[in-house]
Amino acid sequence: MNLAGLNLASGNHSLWAVAYDKAGAVSNVVEQKFSLVPPPTSTYNSTSGYGLINAAAAVAKAIGQNTFADVTNLGGNDWGADLVKAPEVWAKGYTGKGIVVAVLDTGVDYNHTDLKGNIWTNSREIIGNGKDDDGNGFVDDVYGWNFHDKNNKTLDTHGHGTHVAGTIAGVRNNFGVTGIAYDAKIMSVKVLGNEGGSSLSVAGGIRYAVNNGANVINMSLGSNSPSSDILAALQYASSKGVIVVMAAGNDRLTLPGFPARYADKWGIAVGAVDRNNNMASFSNRAGSNPLAYVTAPGVSIYSTIPGNGYSFMSGTSMAAPHVAGVVALMLSANRSLSDSRVREIVTQSAFNGQNSAFVTNNALSTSTVNTKTSLAYSINQNTFSSTTPKIVNLKTDLNAVYSFKEGNMFANPINWLQSTSFYQKIQLESAANPQTILNLDKKHLLQ
Ligand SMILES: [Ca+2]
Ligand SMILES: [Ca+2]
Ligand SMILES: [Ca+2]
Structure with missing residues (x-):
């Protein structure tokens, strides 16, 4: 029973x-x-933070319940969804519907057959007329904005951003990848070129996402330098109830890079684990100063790449979108959650121990x-x-x-x-x- x-x-x-x-x-x-x-309240440690994110417990807590019943694993390339217990949430009818997740990255191939059904567009903007129809300061920004090149071209010429997008909201169909929040919408905000980007572009991207309807922001990016511009933008996002999810970085460091290190105040930092929930060797650790750090699958993750393709990639860049997807699931169950409440639930429901036996x-x-x-x-x-x-x-x-x-x-x-x-x-x-x-x-x- x-x-x-x-x-x-x-x-x-x-x-x-x-x-x-x-x-x-x-x-x-x-x-x-x-x-x-x-x-027991999840305990923090300097390696894996609060441990593996648990969608079933997090979404249940978001609606005042303990957890959702286990369901059968999907297996195959969906092992990441299994590991974070996303199918348990889907079984309850929460799929990210109505939630917008901004992908601040190298762009997104919004024409990909496994993504195009889940692409956010700016419905108040008319494309190609050379006018800023909605008056948001960006001309013809139907598919988001490109802060790196300062134009409206947000397609992905690298692959990184498209891969991230598939993990968050790849369409649930009979092929390819199924996103953790497969009914959420992806807003492409291009802040990186193929050789990286600037903190000013990232900060601008955060503010654009917040001001144009994103509920969650995924940032699979970072550096080892602090940025007061990004810090201020993170605070702005938090003040508007937008949850920012940040990759911890892949430098084998004892603590996250920036901006993930700001998760001591805002947003969530994410480290990477493999399919056996072992910490990825490359993943930056949580650090001795407690911050909202959890882990998620980030080794050999299967997802979309431009041109209707797929590939396996590894990195905390692949772990962060699993968490962004979980947060989208939480918000689709309860839209009133604040940044601080999401941080609280996510860290309290994450866990690395064995399932407790009965006493x-x-x-x-x-x-x-x-x-x-x-x-x-x-x-x-x-x-x-x-x-x-x-x-x-x-x-x-x-x-x-x-x-x-x-x-x-x-x-x-x-x-x-x-x-x-x-x-x-x-x-x-x-x-x-x-x-x-x-x-x-x-x-x-x-x-
Ligand atoms: Ca506009
Ligand atoms: Ca226009
Ligand atoms: Ca699919």
Whole structure:
């Protein structure tokens, strides 16, 4: 039996087994009390920061729930989505719809067949008329703006930005790549040429993205020099509720480069891990000064490149868009999240440990359940093997036409079910709120 996704609050709960007679009346009830303890707060370390980002927990927290139930891995080139638990979020209907993610990079091939369905355009701008129709200060900026060359040409002549875009919002179809937020829109803001760019271009790109409707900004770029212009632009983005996600850098350093290092105040810094969640050797580490640093897949990532192509790339540049995609999923579930709240949720829900095993005890008929991850909500027959459920008579006038063996149900539910011939169900109730929140028939109980 898996309790993941039931969104039980921390505290005391009861598991009820209800037996019915052939007429459908309650004949007997067994109660098992247990308590849920809150998950341990993620601890920070100087290597991996708060650890691997967890979309299922982060998006669930964004809507006031604990986490979402695990789903089957997609496998293949989608291992990165699996590792960050994006399919668990998709299964709940959150796909990034309505969210705009600005890609501040080398441009984006917005004609790519696996991207063009998810490209943001400036609907208030008429292309090719030489006028700034929407009065935002940029002429003919239908497909974003090119701050590097100071024109409206935002196609990608390098490949880097198109690869990043595919990880964020590659179209979910039967080919290529599926983005982490596959219904989000990509805004191409070109701030890099093929040989890099300036901090003034980056700062201008941030402000453009914020002022033109981006909800999330991905910056798979950086240097080892601080920039007061970028710092001020990051503060501006945060003040407008826009979340900036920044690659930590690939210099094997003990702390992130800039602007990712500014994640001590604004935005999120992202380091890279491989498919086994091992830190990539090239990835800059989190550093001893705690900042909003998490890790994401960044080794041999499959995504789009210009000309309807695909390739594998590695770098914290590939890790950041996984996190930008997760943030887009969070915002598609709850548009009111602030930068600081997103930082809080992302870091608190990230995790690098093993899934916690159950801790049970039979004192006072309670069991302690450690809820760090969705798996931790699983209750199996062994969980209650040492406990003796107590019999509760709901209605004293009921005649127990059939009975079941006291103490046997949780020790061996399969035998218990086989030993009885009438319809049964398990009801899970909160002690604070006796409303039944789950009915399980025999089939479910056996899972
Ligand atoms: Ca314009
Ligand atoms: Ca125009
Ligand atoms: Ca695709």
